[in-house]
Amino acid sequence: MPGEVSDIERKLEAPMPWIGMYVAVASLICALAMAADTIHGFRGKKHWFPSKIFSLNATSLTLLAVAMKLPVDLTTRMYAATDRLAKICSLAFMSTAMANFMTSLGSMDDRDILMNVTALAILVVTVVVNFCVQVIQMRQFLAGRKMFAEEITAAAFMLLSLLMVISSAVMAPATKHYLESKYHEMMKMASDEQILDSMEEGDFLFDKLRNMIKKYWVMAETSSPQFVIARSVTCTASGIVSMLTALLLAQAEIRLVMEYKGIDAATSLYGWSTKWIVLAQSFGVAVGAVAPAIRCFNAIKFKCSGNGKRGFRDEFKIDAYWTQMMVEWRESSLPMQIRDRKWRKFLHKTKGLILSFLVRVQILIVLCSTAVRYMFFCIATPVISCFHCLERLKSIFSSSKSQVHGISESQAEIQTEIDLSRYVLLLEGEAELPQKIQVDICKEVDKLVRTGKKQQPKNLLSLLHRVGNFKGLKEVDKNQVPSLHSQEPHKCWSLPLVTLTSIAIALPNIPKKDVSWLLRSVDEGLFYVKLIEKTLDKKGNLANSRNAADVIWVGVELYRKWQDNDLHETSLKGRSSKETLQDLSSQAEKAIVNFKRQVRDFVMENPLNWPVKAIAANSMYRICQRLLKAYEGDYLQADERLFEQLINMIANILAASLTNLMRVVIIKCHQRDIKKKEKNVREAALLLGETEEILQVLQQHRATARSDPDESEFIEKWCNLLIKRKV
Known part of the structure; x- marks a missing residue:
């Protein structure tokens, strides 16, 4: 009988490396989707990197659930260094993925946000609970557990990323409603009725139409819910967490390579596939950290500009849209019909207490995110200032060169450029966007028009x-x-x-x-x-x-x-x-x-x-x-x-x-x-x-x-x- 049991176990364990390859392929698909979104952002000069391919939906959640196979596996013994590194990779990969698809919350309706964020929370909490179970059950052997500090830090970063996503999800419906109302009001101001009138005069209206399109393009881009989330404090803090996660994983891998001269030290049932999981998820963390990091640095550059500077008190002021949805829920009636007045009163008070607590939690998350951004701003300001100096020197050199050779084409465009700053849609209390971002947004229209000219019939x-x-x-x-x-x-x-x-x-x-x-x-x-x-x-x-x-x-x-x-x-x-x-x-x-x-x-x-x-x-x-x-x-x-x-x-x-x-x-x-x-x-x-x-x-x-x-x-x-x- 013992021999038969061992034969059965060997047969059951035989496909485990191929299951590991399935995990690696799922991770690679997510990594390629994140890379595609990053490339799309660079090509379109949208440095807030909107989520188009890798967004929070059923497909991405399913792929991430497959990618989290190692952290939720309680039965497989994973004591070797590469096995431990694979678990850290999975936790870091999950944190990076959340930082990447956070902006996709802006493109969902309220019901989709609720369903998808709930599903994400269940997945992350499941991973964390399994991790805690392993720690509790193996507490006697933690002293000899390799890279335990990195593992627990990666799990903490993953939980922080989840909190940022939930906080942004609570904020998204209120901001979308506000910007939608503001967009419709701005449309009345931006409608160019004289265009139809001038059609009677026989003037060619190409330039007027292009300027009109620029107005609506500025309104559309700046009121994009994804762009709004990308410039929020929670998204900036999520980018910082993503960078710290990437650095944590990098030092763990460097330590492993230096100690074992490679990443082949795996003894678990996943065997040779563990290395491929590490490679696929490390690639995902590397490419996935690019977009959140650039969003973060753009937010810092924005603060370094004249338009973004605010007082310390204003910096830590919590705007109403962060808690508006929960406050409305707290003050609304119960969604169910209960005839007994005492029960209705009790349930309403209970609901009020729970939501009041959640409002305070939301305020705490926003304050902590603001503090993290402020500290990062203090650290990164010297670096950003150096870049600004280099840009000024470059502009001085190009302007002196243009004085010799005449006015450049870009300067000629600037001279004829209309002021579209009043068509920029911002949230209440939000600082004005830097002029460079507005110019880049307008240039996108000129690029589209030039693309259209190449396709004339x-x-x-x-x-x-x-x-x-x-x-x-x-x-x-x-x-x-x-x-x-x-x-x-x-x-x-x-x-x-x-x-x-x-x-x-x-x-x-x-x-x-x-x-x-x-x-x-x-x-x-x-x-x-x-x-x-x-x-x-x-x-x-x-x-x-x-x-x-x-x-x-x-x-x-x-x-x-x-x-x-x-x-x-x-x-x-x-x-x-x-x-x-x-x-x-x-x-x-x-x-x-x-x-x-x-x-x-x-x-x-x-x-x-x-x-x-x-x-x-x-x-x-x-x-x-x-x-x-x-x-x-x-x-x-x-x-x-x-x-x-x-x-x-x-x-x-x-x-x-x-x-x-x-x-x-x-x-x-x-x-x-x-x-x-x-x-x-x-x-x-x-x-x-x-x-x-x-x-x-x-x-x-x-x-x-x-x-x-x-x-x-x-x-x-x-x-x-x-x-x-x-x-």
Whole structure:
């Protein structure tokens, strides 16, 4: 029997090294995610390092739970030096991970914060309890336990990091609510109504739009909840703890390597995998300490600047948002219905006592964090001052050089830069941001605009140069064709564009290069047209028509097919243009008649419920019939001449639609959704850069295109407007 038991134990213990490798891989994934966030922060010059990949969520918590396998293992004997180092690595890794994803609390709603922080607290407390159990059970042998001081210090740092996370989580909802209200109030001040007014004056508005985007970008960036948490005292203190943890681990590893000439001194069941756990988690601590450390040094640099200096009393003042949520809970009624007044009174008083205690704990954590930051500030100030001196010498040298060679490009930009300091959103009692941070935030808009300029649609621009006087737009919408149905679908910009392009491809005797150029041009234009329609169609009346245009365009652009009709083969049949139009018209008419015959439900009588093929066929039929009536006689026999006329009509429709681009830029900046404000302003800056030349081309036609913005949203209103003005 003893032999059988030992055989069973050996078989059970055999996979332990592979379990250790699983722990190492989970740790490495977390480390790479932290490194990716750090690289993203450097590339975007966001030195508060927002959490995008490694954030506090179910995935990261699961990976960290796997990475904490060694500290929670109570049964495996881990007495050797490398085994002890592996446990210290795990504790340090957990502390570093918490410092990295602390800012992600700002991107969660209140419920997610509660659930995720609770799960994190359970995980950390479990690790600490297991550590305490090991210490208590092995207290007789602590004198010979290797690196016990480092282990207990790492556990203390991990608990401190958890307290910082919990304190920030309590503060986050109040700050988000405050900044959201302030953001909406600032939006009213920042809205540039004169932009729409100056559209009537015919001035080119590229610079005004860029300055407007900068205002909203400054508001969006400075009110970002992640940025707010990153510049808080708890986050700064967490960065200091993270640096101390990294130093603690570094000295433990150096001691081990010097004493044992390596990290192979492992005797536990995890065997050779212990070394890989140490390497993976040490790498995680090293790369994970970068972002918290830079956040910390930026906070110190901020304090060293003139804007960040505050008196000692103000420094240790606790602002209301730190305890606002708990104070509101304390003063609110009980969440449950209890009829007995005495019990209600007892429970309410108990709740008040508990929350009063938690408020004092929160105040103590904030005061301690402030004290830690203040001490670190006193230590690091000489180093920061040296860096400031070097920066001043560098600026003096560059300015003297520019006096010889003329004003530099960056100085020229500064001369034209507008003052955006009043659009910086700060918490109550928070010191102003340094000018350098504000300038860096504004430079991000210029960078986005330059990126957009590199992606300008060249084919679309060449097509827009063929815009006439919008007469072709009227031809598309003349109501002189009897409808095949009792109702008509709502008209959008993209569907007639797709239909006219399909007709142009089907025309005979047209050079392939001209057809390919037209397809590329319309494809580039449809990207912006769809964006315009999606932004302006707030009621969703055009959803079906837009969907029909999208589905049909996939067939036309990729396969040269309109529904099941091969447009390329149609162009090779040698028919005249008139016969081609009649053929397309008859196919579309047949599709509509079949649709009407198959309809049995009154719901389908509403054009909003039509299938995409019926909507596309209706558009093809009406446009073909209008062309046949508008260009009767010898004109249709000249294929190239009709092709040129179709190009002119397509260009007119595109130009008329793209006059709404400035409205789209403004609407994107005016979005009130606080969660999407940064994304929307970023998209607006890129869109402005991409469409700069388009706006310049349309500027030439502003006299013709000038209209009330509400009248130029959709093609029906445009055509009615042109008919009134007799263009």
